[in-house]
Amino acid sequence: MRATVESITLVSMTDAPMPEPRPFSPGLEGVIAGETALGYVDGERGRLLYRGYRIGDLVEHGTYHAVAHLLWTGEWDPDHRLATGPIPAPVMGVLRALPSTTKPMDALRTAVSAWGATQDLTWPPTVEHARAITSFSPSALAAFARLRAGLEPIEPDPSLDLVEGFLYQLNGVKPDPETARALDAYFIVGAEHGFNASTFTARVVISTRSDIASAVVAAIGTMKGPLHGGAPSEVVDQLARVGSTDHAEAWVREALDNGERLMGFGHRVYRAYDPRATALRKVAEGMTNRPDWLQLAIDVEDVALRVLAEKHPDRPLKTNVEFYAAPVLMGVGLTPDLFPATFSLSRHAGWTAHVLEQSADNRLIRPDVNYVGSAERDLPA
Numbered sequence: 001m002r003a004t005v006e007s008i009t010l011v012s013m014t015d016a017p018m019p020e021p022r023p024f025s026p027g028l029e030g031v032i033a034g035e036t037a038l039g040y041v042d043g044e045r046g047r048l049l050y051r052g053y054r055i056g057d058l059v060e061h062g063t064y065h066a067v068a069h070l071l072w073t074g075e076w077d078p079d080h081r082l083a084t085g086p087i088p089a090p091v092m093g094v095l096r097a098l099p100s101t102t103k104p105m106d107a108l109r110t111a112v113s114a115w116g117a118t119q120d121l122t123w124p125p126t127v128e129h130a131r132a133i134t135s136f137s138p139s140a141l142a143a144f145a146r147l148r149a150g151l152e153p154i155e156p157d158p159s160l161d162l163v164e165g166f167l168y169q170l171n172g173v174k175p176d177p178e179t180a181r182a183l184d185a186y187f188i189v190g191a192e193h194g195f196n197a198s199t200f201t202a203r204v205v206i207s208t209r210s211d212i213a214s215a216v217v218a219a220i221g222t223m224k225g226p227l228h229g230g231a232p233s234e235v236v237d238q239l240a241r242v243g244s245t246d247h248a249e250a251w252v253r254e255a256l257d258n259g260e261r262l263m264g265f266g267h268r269v270y271r272a273y274d275p276r277a278t279a280l281r282k283v284a285e286g287m288t289n290r291p292d293w294l295q296l297a298i299d300v301e302d303v304a305l306r307v308l309a310e311k312h313p314d315r316p317l318k319t320n321v322e323f324y325a326a327p328v329l330m331g332v333g334l335t336p337d338l339f340p341a342t343f344s345l346s347r348h349a350g351w352t353a354h355v356l357e358q359s360a361d362n363r364l365i366r367p368d369v370n371y372v373g374s375a376e377r378d379l380p381a
């Protein structure tokens with residue numbers, strides 16, 4: 001018999017038992033939420049592989065554009081090229097309308113959202129979509145940075161690679177090869193990192209058969225938080241507060257006693273030294289334009305590692321990528337407020353590769369939750 005409103009009996013269920021909570025892991029720590037062939041993060045041994053290749057080797061011998069291509073297609077082609085892309089007129093209009101006080105992450109998120117509105121991003125997402133969004137975003141961030149400084153945006157130069165092109169569109173002059181190489185190294189180490197919060201977000205979004213721009217917008221919003229992408233600019237602030245090597249020990253102890261977190265230390269997955277920090281420290285030390293506080297950073301790191309080990313004997317807290325990202329980004333001439341958005345530019349390769357991987361074998365991501373609220377009850381009369 002077909003149910004009608006009249007035939008459904010409304011019964012009180014107040015006696016029905018509530019389910020017992022099942023075990024769960026706060027923050028999903030240690031939970032396996034999928035499979036990927038893209039990045040392998042070995043937290044115990046401090047190893048990071050992109051499609052099997054060691055991060056140190058990729059930094060030494062690769063380029064960001066070759067790494068992005070590797071992540072998208074699985075093919076290693078060192079000659080692969082990728083330039084920055086054009087900004088559609090309606091998106092430029094949106095960037096021009098933003099107040100100059102807009103935070104760069106908000107500007108980037110808004111620009112990607114507006115870009116998505118100008119594209120025909122049909123399901124399933126393609127490598128071409130991934131290339132297009134990855135090459136658009138550096139142009140958008142550079143244009144925003146110029147507009148807020150009262151300068152006109154610069155057109156992409158297709159003869160330049162993506163990272164060179166970003167610096168050119170930001171500063172109005174072509175970068176010297178050493179500077180471009182240092183930022184390219186940063187982009188490589190930032191490109192991919194397993195199921196971190198922003199990548200997981202991107203996969204959740206695309207799993208609904210939404211589009212790649214929506215996935216990247218959500219990922220940028222996730223990366224905006226200081227526990228994920230905001231650390232390098234805070235590293236600079238903290239080092240300024242330390243002031244000198246003589247004060248390092250007292251400062252670190254006082255900060256920890258006050259419950260502060262040392263920016264650039266600790267990681268959800270790494271218990272060993274972050275291999276990305278190793279690679280970026282090498283880059284920072286090799287830069288001609290390295291900031292004069294690089295030595296202070298190295299001294300503070302020594303003290304911080306010692307004091308963190310003393311205070312947290314059971315939880316190894318080591319240097320993470322953000323600590324040495326700070327001197328590299330400062331050294332190439334970026335202001336600290338551009339650091340999180342620049343990190344987001346680098347992660348476009350990984351986010352979009354995960355979007356492709358998720359959509360190729362899609363299942364809607366929809367976990368369960370323990371209900372811990374009030375038992376079933378009647379509304380107050």
Ligand code: ACO
Pocket residue numbers: 027226227228229231256260261262263264265266267268269312315317320321322
């Ligand atoms: N400074 C001081 N203490 C720390 C730090 C730190 N940087 N990181 C963790 N701890 C302590 C916590 O206070 C906690 O101590 P307790 O058990 O006595 O309360 C213990 O270590 C475990 O910390 P959790 O918060 O459980 O570790 P979680 O895995 O959630 O955090 C995170 C990882 C967010 C990166 C954390 O280490 C942190 O806040 N670091 C500083 C910010 C930072 O550098 N972020 C960049 C991360 S890299 C990236 O996103 C690309």
